[in-house]
Structures are given as structure tokens and as C-alpha cells.
Amino acid sequence: MVRYNPIILSLLTSTFAHEASEEHDHGLYRAGTLSESWSYIEVDLPTSLSDADESILMFGNKKRIVITGGCDSPLGNEYKESPEWGGYFECSSIVNKTYAFDPKRMATASMGSSSVPQEGVWGGEFEELADMPRARARHVNAVVDGKLCLFGGRDAFDGIVAEVDCYDPDTNIWSTPTTLPDDYLTSDAAAFTRDSTVYLIGGYDGYYTALDRVALIDMTDMDNVQYSWNPTLLDERGDIDVVFVNDKAYVAGGYTHANNYSTPFDSVEQMDMTTQQWSFVDNLNNGGGDQQYVGLNGKIYAIGGETKLNQQNSDTEVPHLGEISTILDVVEVYDPNAADNEWIVLEDMPQALFRFAAAEWETSDDEGVIFVFGGQVGFDPDCECFRTTNKVMVFEASNAYVKATAHSSGFMMGVGSFFALALGVMTLIGV
Structure with missing residues (x-):
């Protein structure tokens, strides 16, 4: 990936500032507004929700997006003080709810008191399914032989949940086929399924x-679940997600205790399923924790997340713990089949967001979309919290990709002209 030093970057930024401001004036990228690629649907989640997980699950011959557990407190993660732990954040309400979302193309879009025809508008319906056997948040979903299984996560007392609960869409019944051994307990992890084996990462x-x-959980026989270990990640990381594309797994971002969670990773690891070994690929432009990674049409999308305010070499007063977190509205895409294999920055989200759920939705008549459910927004000093939302957004990913790559070609032509001009200036002044 092309990277510029700070001096050159500042020149580039000032040179193209006018063009960027014109785009903002058109309202395409302004925070809090909709754009050509992003929109809110008219249907909300049944409750404000964060720290849930989602999976695509088949109900007979019909697929739906299933959302499990999470934090349903409107205040999300609230700031607390403790003599033992100092300042920290916690959610006051963890749920055992399960919702199925059935996306639908809408024939019309509401415009005030009237409805007008508008192609490509998305809506949908939520259905509440049977309650999970226990409440949990910050867990992972994995679909195994048509059943949805939940691994790890935290309970209301911040303990890790050991039980593995599985949902059968044919019967609307939950069961608990196994319990994670102590060495396998985890939260804020990532998981995917290959054949009948879950990779818990x-x-x-x-x-x-x-x-x-990386744990291998073989659930071929749910009455006799087998546990083993796979080659480890190259870095220790939590608050992560994983995408499985073209028989390779990709894990990116996240935090580590090694730097006191002060700076998220921007590195991306890839596991080749043939060798079972991890290697690094191109870094993210914007590293973060609690991002969502979604695979759609062979591409990987990194959406939203959280980073930290850099306090090193700062003479200013240290801000409140909550104000150190910066919530991201960035979106990037990585195409493993592209010749350059670089992350490309796409159009921003309408709302900076983290701790949300996101799922791809492939359709036969177009390029598919990505749905974003709930999550937490930026720090609110009034409640000293990161509030949750019940909104559902839809992202026209292919539209954003085409737009970004077309703009990138024009931008690079502009960069070439700029450097030619800069070289001439430096020659005149004798640099």
C-alpha cells in the first residue's frame, strides 16, 4: 500500500481540501446523514441492543438473519468506579433474547405523509424466537449442520459463559450439547465453521x-464433542471478528493487554486452510477494536469500530476515561483476488458505531447488501456512557466499491499532477 510521510500527507490534504469540502456540501459524507450507499430502514430492532452476534440461518428453504443475546440497556456501557478496579465500563442488562430478521425489498418508500415508488429500498420484519437458555453478551455465533451454536461471552456478573447453547430452527428449541473446558473459555473472540468443526479464535x-x-471444536457428533488446538495467531488479540472467504480465514484489528489496550491493531492475519498457518496481509488503514468484518461477493468489508486517543507526548490534561475512546465511522474493503491486495477506504457510515452486529445478504438479482444492527454510539458525558441504538442500516457495498475505485483513479491522476507541481517548486527554490 502507498503510504506518505506526515509532511507530504499535509500537502496532499491541503491541496485537495477544496474538493473534499464540495463533497461535504452535497451531503454525501456528512456524519449523521444518509448517502448514496447507506440508508436506515424503517423497521427498528425490538430493543436497543449492542454486544450481540448474528448468523445467517436456514428455516426450511428460507434464510433469515438471527441475532442473539447482547446488552439491551439504553445506556449501553456505563462508567463505574471501584476501589479495586478504578474506572471501568459495564452494561447493566444482559439478555437471553433471540430475534430473526427477514429482509424484504420494499415497493415504496415513505416520504412524510405519502408513499412514493422507489426501487431498491429495503425493509423487513423481526420475529422473536425462543429465549436462549441463559443471557450472554460479547459471545460468538457459529452455524453447525443447520443449528446455531453460541460460544463464550460474558454473563451479568462479567463471568465467561462456559455452556455451549445450540438452537434448532426446525423445532424452535435450544439445547446445551457441551460445556467449554476451562482452557477454552473466552469472550470477545471470533468464530467460523468449516464442515462440522468450529474454529474459536x-x-x-x-x-x-x-x-x-485457536481452538478446534469438532461437533460432528454433538453427543461427543471433541476439542483440540490449531496453530496460534501471530498476535494475541481480543475484540475481534473473522471472515472466511475463498477457503481462507481473515482476522483483523482488536486490542491486547500488552499495551494496556491503548492502541488497536491495524494488522490483518490470514490462515490458509491447507497449511493451517497464519500470515500477515496488508494492514488496515484504520485499525480498531469491536469492528465488524463481513464477506460479500469474495470481498472483505471492515466497518466501524473503536480506537483510542493517543495520550503520548501530550501536555494537555488527561481526559475522562470515556473520552479517550474514539468511535469510528470508517469503512474499508479488501479484495483477496485483486492484484494489489490493498485495503481501500470507502464511503463513511452515517453514524459512528461500534459493538454492533453486521451480516451480508446475498440476492439473486443484484450484488447483495450488508445489514448493520444496533451497536453503541460515541461517549455521552451527560450519562457517562456509550448509549445503545435500535436502528438498522443497510449498506450498498458494491455501489460504494465502484464509486471508491473510480474516484481513486481520478485521485491518483490528481496526485501525479500535484507531485509534478511540487517538484517544479522544489527545483525553483533549490531544494
Whole structure:
């Protein structure tokens, strides 16, 4: 990836500031507004929700997006003080709810008191399914042989949940086929399924120590679940997600205890399923924790997340703990099949967001979309909290990709002209 030093970057920024301001004036990228690629749907989640997880699950011959557990407190993560722990954040309400979302193309879009025809508008319906056997948040979902299984996460007392609960869409019944051994307990991890084996990756242990371990959970026989270990990640990381594309797994971002969670990773690890070994690929432009990674049409999308305010070499007063976190609205895409294999920055989200759920939705008549459910927004000093939201957004990913790559070509032509001008100026002044 092309990277510029700070001096050159500042020149580039000032040179193209006018063009950027014109785009903002058109309202395409202004925070809090909709754009050509992002929109809110008219249907909200049944409750404000964060720290949930989602999966695509088949109900007979019909697929739906299933959302499990999470934090349903409107205040999200609230600031607390403790003689033992100092300042920290926690959610006051963890749920055992399960919702199925059925996306639908809408024939019309509401415009005030009237409705007008508008192609490509998305809506949908939520259905509440059977309650999970226990409440949990910051867990992971994995679909195994048509059943949805939940691994790890935290309970209302911040303990790691050991039970593995599985949902059968044919019967609307939950069961608990196994319990994670102590060495396999984790939260804020990532998981994917290959055949009948779940790969449970990274996360934190009970004391929030970041993990590099990769557990293999063979659920071919749910009455006799088998546990083993796979080659470890190259870095210990929690608050992560994983995407499985073209028989390779990709894990990116996240935090580690090694730097006191002060700076998220921007590195991306890839596991080749043939060798089972991890290697680094191109870094993210914007590293973060609690981002969502979604695979759609062979591409990987990194959405939202959280980073930290850099307090090094700062003479200013240290801000409140909550104000150190910066919530991201950035979106990037990585195409493993592209010749350059670089992350490309796309159009921003309408709302900076983290701790949300996101799922791809492939359709037969177009390029598919990505749905974003709930999450937490930026720090609110009035409540000293990161509030949750019940909003659902839809991202026209292919539209954003085409737009970004077209703009990138024009931008690079502009960069070439700029450097030609800069070289002439430096020649005149004798640099």
C-alpha cells in the first residue's frame, strides 16, 4: 500500500481540501446523514441492543438473519468506579433474547405523509424466537449442520459463559450439547465453521488477557464433542471478528493487554486452510477494536469500530476515561483476488458505531447488501456512557466499491499532477 510521510500527507490534504469540502456540501459524507450507499430502514430492532452476534440461518428453504443475546440497556456501557478496579465500563442488562430478521425489498418508500415508488429500498420484519437458555453478551455465533451454536461471552456478573447453547430452527428449541473446558473459555473472540468443526479464535480470558489460541471444536457428533488446538495467531488479540472467504480465514484489528489496550491493531492475519498457518496481509488503514468484518461477493468489508486517543507526548490534561475512546465511522474493503491486495477506504457510515452486529445478504438479482444492527454510539458525558441504538442500516457495498475505485483513479491522476507541481517548486527554490 502507498503510504506518505506526515509532511507530504499535509500537502496532499491541503491541496485537495477544496474538493473534499464540495463533497461535504452535497451531503454525501456528512456524519449523521444518509448517502448514496447507506440508508436506515424503517423497521427498528425490538430493543436497543449492542454486544450481540448474528448468523445467517436456514428455516426450511428460507434464510433469515438471527441475532442473539447482547446488552439491551439504553445506556449501553456505563462508567463505574471501584476501589479495586478504578474506572471501568459495564452494561447493566444482559439478555437471553433471540430475534430473526427477514429482509424484504420494499415497493415504496415513505416520504412524510405519502408513499412514493422507489426501487431498491429495503425493509423487513423481526420475529422473536425462543429465549436462549441463559443471557450472554460479547459471545460468538457459529452455524453447525443447520443449528446455531453460541460460544463464550460474558454473563451479568462479567463471568465467561462456559455452556455451549445450540438452537434448532426446525423445532424452535435450544439445547446445551457441551460445556467449554476451562482452557477454552473466552469472550470477545471470533468464530467460523468449516464442515462440522468450529474454529474459536482469540478473544480474552476471564481476566481480559488477550489470547492467540485457536481452538478446534469438532461437533460432528454433538453427543461427543471433541476439542483440540490449531496453530496460534501471530498476535494475541481480543475484540475481534473473522471472515472466511475463498477457503481462507481473515482476522483483523482488536486490542491486547500488552499495551494496556491503548492502541488497536491495524494488522490483518490470514490462515490458509491447507497449511493451517497464519500470515500477515496488508494492514488496515484504520485499525480498531469491536469492528465488524463481513464477506460479500469474495470481498472483505471492515466497518466501524473503536480506537483510542493517543495520550503520548501530550501536555494537555488527561481526559475522562470515556473520552479517550474514539468511535469510528470508517469503512474499508479488501479484495483477496485483486492484484494489489490493498485495503481501500470507502464511503463513511452515517453514524459512528461500534459493538454492533453486521451480516451480508446475498440476492439473486443484484450484488447483495450488508445489514448493520444496533451497536453503541460515541461517549455521552451527560450519562457517562456509550448509549445503545435500535436502528438498522443497510449498506450498498458494491455501489460504494465502484464509486471508491473510480474516484481513486481520478485521485491518483490528481496526485501525479500535484507531485509534478511540487517538484517544479522544489527545483525553483533549490531544494
